[in-house]
Amino acid sequence: MSGLLERVGAYFFETAESPRRQQAPSPSPSPHADPAAQAVVLGAAQFVVPVAAASAGELRARSKAAAALLCVWRPADTTVRSAALEPDAADAPAARSPAGATTPGARRLAARLVARDLMATACGRLAWLALDPDPAEAAVEFRRCATSAGAPLVLAVAGPRREPFEPLLADADLCVAVLPPDIDPALRQLAMARIPTRNKVAVPPLPPGPPRWAAMAGLARLRSLPGAAR
Numbered sequence: 001m002s003g004l005l006e007r008v009g010a011y012f013f014e015t016a017e018s019p020r021r022q023q024a025p026s027p028s029p030s031p032h033a034d035p036a037a038q039a040v041v042l043g044a045a046q047f048v049v050p051v052a053a054a055s056a057g058e059l060r061a062r063s064k065a066a067a068a069l070l071c072v073w074r075p076a077d078t079t080v081r082s083a084a085l086e087p088d089a090a091d092a093p094a095a096r097s098p099a100g101a102t103t104p105g106a107r108r109l110a111a112r113l114v115a116r117d118l119m120a121t122a123c124g125r126l127a128w129l130a131l132d133p134d135p136a137e138a139a140v141e142f143r144r145c146a147t148s149a150g151a152p153l154v155l156a157v158a159g160p161r162r163e164p165f166e167p168l169l170a171d172a173d174l175c176v177a178v179l180p181p182d183i184d185p186a187l188r189q190l191a192m193a194r195i196p197t198r199n200k201v202a203v204p205p206l207p208p209g210p211p212r213w214a215a216m217a218g219l220a221r222l223r224s225l226p227g228a229a230r
Contacts, residue, residue: 037063037152039225040169040197043178045074045158047205050215051178052156054206054222056126059152061221066105068152069113069120069127071142075159076133106218109151116148124218127151135162142168166196174226175200201226 037059041052053070060068106122113120113127118141120129129145131138142155155172157165169175175197179188181204192202203224206212214220 036065036146036150037173038146038154038171039152039174039176040155040157040165040172041176041178042157042161042195043205047178048158049156050206050212050220051176051203051222052154053126053215053218054220055176055225056152056154057124057215057219058221058223058225059154060125063152065151067103067109067122067125067127068154069109069129069145069149070154070156071129071131071145072156072158073131073135073138073142073165074133075135102218109149112150113145113148116144118145118148122218123216126218128218131155135164139164139168170196172197173199176222176225177202178205180204199226 039052039055039059041048041055043051049070049072052072056068056070059065101124102122103125106125106127110120110122110127113129118129120127122128127149129141131141146153155165155168175195177191177195177200179191179202188202192200201224203222206215206220211220
């Protein structure tokens, strides 16, 4: 149990490993921009991105938006296993977004972000952006995305949880924790209790094969999501 607790704790319990930096002020939102739903997805790197993509697809559909934005953070030392060994674990490389057919709405959203020096790409109905590996820089980038996107926004924390993400978790409308379906109930309860987001839910990883492929193509929806609290 202690080994499992250590592994799960790295993703769901806040850490103090990252030194505190003076935080850059958040840019002021446009006075004409409507607030869009924001969610954070936590979990192991090989599972969190497909769930985050499906969550973004669901928020997009519920808000009737033309597209949604998925920001993916991975630590600099993340090693993505070879697709030949485990294809589904390597669906989302750290340094790039998936390629595929895109909708006009996703292309417009990605172009709007690129015009603001936020290097987004489009795939399916989503715009995708790989955040800086440094957690503090990633948090600043995410806030810039929140100001510029004007669309539902999901942050995938595909690595151990770092202190700079705590304010983002506290401010999010929804947090999704990707947990194994057979996890010990006490450990699940402990993991969920340490998430500061008011509205939160635990979900299992997407099954391998078509469900993950559809998510990584920007075409899936996670219909089990609860409503995002505003």
